[in-house]
């Protein structure tokens with residue numbers, strides 16, 4: 278770290294955001310003073326979001342955790358004393374060994390998500406450690422598994438469009454994604470398309486910033502998108518707008534789907550979705566005429582009971598018009614091309630018992646309260662479940678268990694850390710060596726530390742490597758250096774897109790694009806692969822699912838016509854906000870000020886019925902809990918739906934209870950996914 282006092286160094290944004298930006302970091306006297314976008318990065322193009330420009334305030338936050346802590350107060354109270362790393366590691370190793378001896382290692386549960394997307398620190402040494410230990414496994418379902426599974430059922434692949442090709446799209450639907458806030462570089466690419474005449478339509482429940490930016494906003498009731506997609510398909514058939522040659526060549530099950538489509542005439546679809554029949558007809562015509570048409574499928578519409586089927590159904594649409602055949606046409610949810618060899622990186626072969634039990638992460642409350650035999654140790658890193666996991670009251674009751682030994686590794690004393698027995702300080706990505714792939718664009722990037730570890734903070738890599746040694750694990754994979762892990766990431770013969778990617782080139786350039794010379798992306802890939810687009814899906818049938826696409830009503834809540842529960846007639850959507858990244862950045866004062874306070878948007882009619890005025894403190898409640906926040910009366914949301922943006926730190930709510938107290942921990946129809954937005958509530962003035 279010696280050298281000039283002021284330097285500009287390269288880094289990569291580690292946050293769980295599709296854009297995975299290249300960063301320029303100004304470092305003065307070992308402090309990060311400025312973060313900007315890498316102007317040479319083909320996707321970042323010098324621009325980053327507002328929140329990450331505030332990253333210096335995160336790295337050098339006055340409340341940044343700098344030493345290991347041990348609990349002195351009651352669980353949840355947040356009282357701790359400083360201890361040494363040595364003592365902390367001794368306690369963990371002793372508790373893990375005791376637990377393993379008395380109850381078996383499956384009484385230990387690791388709990389992590391993607392607070393840091395680097396593979397050296399998330400998805401290698403950590404997984405090896407828990408596999409070798411024999412701990413219970415975790416299904417990481419909280420984000421996108423329902424929709425990804427649905428997309429895959431239709432397309433046979435997680436996605437193969439190069440986002441850079443979306444500049445060629447000329448008619449664009451942004452469906453259930455708030456990309457101005459959550460995927461800003463897609464907006465930049467669409468802006469280029471727009472300059473060439475593209476039209477952008479946003480299909481969402483709420484009039485978002487993205488909806489305002491677009492040329493047209495189509496407002497739908499939550500969870501009804503599959504009906505809308507089927508209605509559009511019905512019009513395509515009725516008006517002879519389908520591409521029969523494409524359907525014959527590239528799909529299976531067209532006749533069966535056509536049969537199903539008849540039951541979705543626009544008038545009926547309108548009653549379900551709230552979109553008027555003429556708009557449905559016009560959307561169909563415009564989509565067929567788009568040259569080419571692209572659907573950018575967001576993550577929001579799949580956080581529902583029917584989320585898998587919604588995405589599976591929407592993914593069928595471009596096949597009806599053959600939009601896939603044109604560059605910039607088709608549908609883009611994520612890309613599935615930069616997959617790594619998980620066996621090698623995570624080493625599930627180290628599991629003493631491959632059949633060890635597994636928990637769905639969205640049901641953490643049940644795992645802690647009801648598992649038999651019980652979970653006795655919980656190790657949380659890269660996530661903040663006390664705030665982000667659904668059915669928060671249950672999660673908190675579980676975390677409060679006196680006999681549960683909880684370790685939390687984080688940069689801050691988060692809401693979850695308040696319940697820990699030990700809190701361990703984590704480095705930020707600015708302090709780590711790591712490699713990053715994106716789940717949207719096609720570049721792989723490497724970043725070196727730009728400042729030394731702050732205080733006594735340790736990276737996940739160092740923590741799990743050290744714990745492995747202290748547990749006496751002697752396998753050589755626990756000796757792998759970050760460089761060796763990065764080499765293993767690149768070395769994946771089963772992925773043609775990684776063929777020939779060299780560590781040396783990545784080290785030299787910091788960024789390399791996937792190799793598209795062997796397999797390519799759509800549209801070329803469509804012509805070379807043997808797999809067909811499954812309009813009728815045999816594999817869904819085998820799984821006991823409906824093999825054809827279609828609308829399935831939600832398990833609680835309402836559509837434009839039906840309300841399932843008269844006591845809780847409003848649907849609550851709680852999507853990400855602009856200035857936070859899930860709960861990360863939710864403790865940066867300037868960003869908090871810009872978001873003002875936790876609030877709930879309510880339609881003037883619903884507000885009037887309840888005698889609620891703009892700014893009033895209201896209670897939002899259902900059978901799971903009650904949350905207090907301020908009302909914002911606005912026509913941005915439809916009647917019957919309320920929207921509370923952002924997962925704030927629970928302390929920001931008047932009584933310390935966050936929005937996820939209200940959300941259900943049911944599994945979606947596919948992939949064990951989360952259904953945050955299928956939440957029925959009632960609202961009253963507090």
Ligand SMILES: Nc1nc2c(c(=O)[nH]1)N[C@H]1C(S)=C(S)[C@@H](COP(=O)(O)OP(=O)(O)OC[C@H]3O[C@@H](n4cnc5c(=O)[nH]c(N)nc54)[C@H](O)[C@@H]3O)O[C@H]1N2
Pocket residue numbers: 293294295420452453454455456458459460480481482483485497498499500501502574575576577578581850852853854855856857858859860954
């Ligand atoms: N600024 C910011 N950026 C982020 C994040 C963040 O917290 N803040 N989080 C990151 C993460 S982890 C993720 S997964 C992505 C998510 O980013 P997106 O893909 O944009 O998904 P969401 O923001 O969850 O939801 C997008 C939209 O879906 C709408 N929606 C909800 N239900 C329905 C429905 O039934 N139908 C339709 N058509 N729309 C519906 C919501 O109103 C919302 O506007 O963003 C990432 N980027």
Ligand SMILES: Nc1nc2c(c(=O)[nH]1)N[C@H]1C(S)=C(S)[C@@H](COP(=O)(O)OP(=O)(O)OC[C@H]3O[C@@H](n4cnc5c(=O)[nH]c(N)nc54)[C@H](O)[C@@H]3O)O[C@H]1N2
Pocket residue numbers: 293390391392393398419420421657658659660661662665666686687688689691703704705706736737851852853858859860861924936937940953
């Ligand atoms: N109501 C509602 N709830 C939601 C959502 C929603 O839209 N609405 N979105 C859901 C979605 S899509 C997602 S992906 C989840 C995301 O939920 P989480 O994955 O929990 O995301 P964050 O809240 O950002 O928490 C990440 C934590 O990891 C920590 N961290 C960062 N880097 C490191 C590191 O290197 N080491 C360690 N040990 N810790 C680190 C951060 O400081 C932070 O506390 O939330 C879900 N919850």
Ligand code: SF4
Pocket residue numbers: 290291292294295296297298325326327329461462858
């Ligand atoms: S959060 Fe997303 S847009 Fe912002 S800097 Fe990181 S990768 Fe880029």
Ligand SMILES: [Mo]
Pocket residue numbers: 293419420421
């Ligand atoms: Mo997510």
